[in-house]
Amino acid sequence: MLFTGEYEHAIDAKQRLAIPSDLRSRLDPEIHGSAFYVAPGQRGSLWVWPEKTFEHMAAATELSLVPDEDLLEYEQLLYSQAARVDLDKTGRIRIPDRMIRMAGLQSNVVVLGVKDHLEVHDPKAWAALREEKFASQAEIMLRARRAIRRGGQGEAGQ
Secondary structure, three states, X not given: OOEOOEEEEEXXXXXXXXXXXXXXXXXXXXXXXXXXXXXXXXXXXXXXXXXXXXXXXXXXXXXXOOOOHHHHHHHHHHXXXXXXXXXXXXXXXXXXXXXXXXXXXXXXXXXXXXXXXXXXXXXXXXXXXXXXXXXXHHHHHHHHHHHHHOOOOOOOOO
């Protein structure tokens, strides 16, 4: 499933966040699972993956008794901090308190669709980051094109 868009949402008093309805309506439990995984993302955000997407990504990393040092560090950070959260009947997930604190989130958030996952940001932090990215858009696009030509490796592929 391809996640796109920017949505203003709220985290309620019970730490529940509604998955945007137009994205949720395209989720198929057989393909995507019935839950999500939440983990700390970049620059104070939270990243949210459909259950089966996250598990597929985990299975796709190279298996080794002695993994690459960069991969080991990434896996230790990601998997130790990730949490599986159920999708309730009204399309909400409960975000663990430690993650809300870690990301510095309040009740109002911005949910971004970013290809294979969602990102949850503080609205003011996202507005500043978005402006920074728009100011560097030409450079970002050039780096992405280079990474695509290298087969997804490098700066934009990380």
